[in-house]
Amino acid sequence: MAYCCIGWDNITGVHRLMLSKKPQTQSKRWTKLETGFRSSLEDLPVEILLFVSVNIGVDEAEKRTLLHELEETITSPGKYSKSSDKIDKMSQVHFFSLENIAMATNNFSTANKLGEGGFGPVYKGVLPGGQEIAIKRLSRNSGQGLTEFKNEILLIAKLQHTNLVRLLGCCIQGQEKVLVYEYMPNKSLDFFLFDHSKRELLNWTNRTNIIKGVAQGLVYLHEYSRLKVIHRDLKASNILLDLDLNPKISDFGMARIFGVKETEANTKRIVGT
Known part of the structure; x- marks a missing residue:
């Protein structure tokens, strides 16, 4: 399974940091961090995950719509x-x-x-x-x-x-x-x-x-x-x-x-x- 961390700023838009690819030399610390992050994602309510994804999509769609109109x-x-x-x-x-x-x-x-x-x-x-x-x-x-x-x-x-x-x-x-x-x-x-x-x-x-x-x-x-x-x-x-x-x-x-x-x-x- 692949995971990503999504960030946003008003200038450059959406940033995605993929976490599915790990360094070739894995350490115990990396393994613990990855495991903890995956657990946190899985524990989040579905409503929150949907809210984040939908709002990012709305912002992008709104900007594209405006540009198309103009x-x-x-x-x-x-x-x-x-x-x-x-x-x-x-x-x-x-x-x-x-x-x-x-x-x-x-x-x-x-x-x-x-x-x-x-x-x-x-x-x-x-x-x-x-x-x-x-x-x-x-x-x-x-x-x-x-x-x-x-x-x-x-x-x-x-x-x-x-x-x-x-x-x-x-x-x-x-x-x-x-x-x-x-x-x-x-x-x-x-x-x-x-x-x-x-x-x-x-x-x-x-x-x-x-x-x-x-x-x-x-x-x-x-x-x-x-x-x-x-x-x-x-x-x-x-x-x-x-x-x-x-x-x-x-x-x-x-x-x-x-x-x-x-x-x-x-x-x-x-x-x-």
Whole structure:
């Protein structure tokens, strides 16, 4: 009979350690360990073993289902440039060419730069049809391979909530990796909190609305989204505001994109924008 020990992490998925193959030079200690492990497995209730196997299968199946759904909604750079100048925000994930991104940002002009965070600078861009977008030019130290990076982009683009900044698409060309988001005209909450003139616009009604919106966005990410994303870096500069000062959480999927375990703490550098 063969036995295996099953482990799981959110980045690489299922790991199986087969225990049927023993070292050629067996020791009494190994024999005792193997015997004890087999006895423990045999003593476990069937319900527990079924629960573990079923949940692992559900997680894998859920991810495959999401990817399959999203593969049907991808728009390539060529198709985008020929069909429309605007993005359908609710139905498609767009892959832009680097040429289109450069044109939208005036070749990543400093005049278009909105800010810079731990994952790279953010620029304002304008598509040919006039639609404003926010473009995050990622630093080149992503821990993901190309396929894994693209898969995480597709999965995160599936997360849709009124209090989350919408990921519209991306550009992957050579060493360049760029994320395209909906544009928030009122920038981030910190611009209001630390500016005496703008702070007056945050009356108690607006403040209460912002608090509620952020809470609802986090509940969706942690409890109701199909990916169960942990933000890891929620702060005023990651809470963006639309024209009506409604809050939208940004950078909620950057840990997944960069191949960082979401349960690991990292206090040595700022993560996000």
